Amino acid sequence: MSAPWEDWNHILKLDPDKDLVEGETFEDVCATGTDAIEIGGTLGMTEEKMREMIQACAAYDIPIYQEPSNPSVVVESDALDGYLVPTVFNAGDIFWVTGAHKEWVRIEGGLDWDRTTTEAYIVLNPEASVAEYTEADCDLSADDVAAYAEVAEKMFGQEIVYVEYSGMLGDPETVQAAADALDESTLFYGGGIHDYESANLMGEHADVVVVGDLVHDDGVDAVARTVDGANDA
Numbered sequence: 001m002s003a004p005w006e007d008w009n010h011i012l013k014l015d016p017d018k019d020l021v022e023g024e025t026f027e028d029v030c031a032t033g034t035d036a037i038e039i040g041g042t043l044g045m046t047e048e049k050m051r052e053m054i055q056a057c058a059a060y061d062i063p064i065y066q067e068p069s070n071p072s073v074v075v076e077s078d079a080l081d082g083y084l085v086p087t088v089f090n091a092g093d094i095f096w097v098t099g100a101h102k103e104w105v106r107i108e109g110g111l112d113w114d115r116t117t118t119e120a121y122i123v124l125n126p127e128a129s130v131a132e133y134t135e136a137d138c139d140l141s142a143d144d145v146a147a148y149a150e151v152a153e154k155m156f157g158q159e160i161v162y163v164e165y166s167g168m169l170g171d172p173e174t175v176q177a178a179a180d181a182l183d184e185s186t187l188f189y190g191g192g193i194h195d196y197e198s199a200n201l202m203g204e205h206a207d208v209v210v211v212g213d214l215v216h217d218d219g220v221d222a223v224a225r226t227v228d229g230a231n232d233a
């Protein structure tokens, strides 16, 4: 059976610490044409904010995944299709590679692995909160990124490799280098997608484009244009 993300072109990532544009609803957000909603962020996460946002999307017919940024914000909810849990391959602190996960397993003592898939992040914008938080080494060439992608797939069996430029539009050649390095894994790209063209460009290189801040800053019509761009790529 194939994994759902193998059929996706576009993910909308909602940040529980940010508001929607005035006048827009979660119903509007879920009707943008995106293939799935991912709920997560780096700063200001709490279990309560996570839970509220999951509940707000629960009524609509769209897959919802939680992307927890640490074990204490993981929400158990039937509204979720599953968990996409980051592991940051270029983190400066091993805690963000396996340490947080070890704590999660230790505390919970019996995770629902059938509902959990890890995302092998390669974090590339040094200005992003996620880069600061994980002390990521963002000074990487396209060859470095490709090599991390290959290690993620072949050595660690990661189903999802995530080239993360959160907050800025990345280098398409670097994204393509990651794509070329993968045989089976699904390549997610996220960062700075803001219109049809940027979504279409990154959709040419990655399997799935992830759109984040745009929904909170510009709203659902802008997101819908990125869905078109990703689907046309």
Ligand SMILES: CC(C)=CCC/C(C)=C/CC/C(C)=C/CC/C(C)=C/COP(=O)(O)OP(=O)(O)O
Residues within 6 Å of the ligand: 015, 040, 041, 042, 043, 044, 067, 068, 069, 070, 071, 074, 085, 086, 087, 088, 095, 096, 097, 100, 101, 102, 104, 128, 129, 130, 131, 133, 134, 164, 166, 167
């Ligand atoms: C083991 C468990 C359950 C969790 C650990 C998961 C890990 C390793 C998290 C570290 C990386 C991280 C914080 C991922 C969160 C998702 C993400 C990259 C969100 C984007 O964040 P930014 O855009 O940088 O942050 P803000 O939008 O909050 O500024």
Ligand SMILES: O=P(O)(O)OC[C@@H](O)CO
Residues within 6 Å of the ligand: 013, 164, 165, 166, 167, 168, 189, 190, 191, 192, 193, 210, 211, 212, 213, 214
């Ligand atoms: O907010 P943006 O820049 O769209 O980034 C999306 C996503 O990759 C963040 O984790």
Ligand SMILES: [Mg+2]
Residues within 6 Å of the ligand: 015, 041, 166, 167, 212, 213
């Ligand atoms: Mg962000």
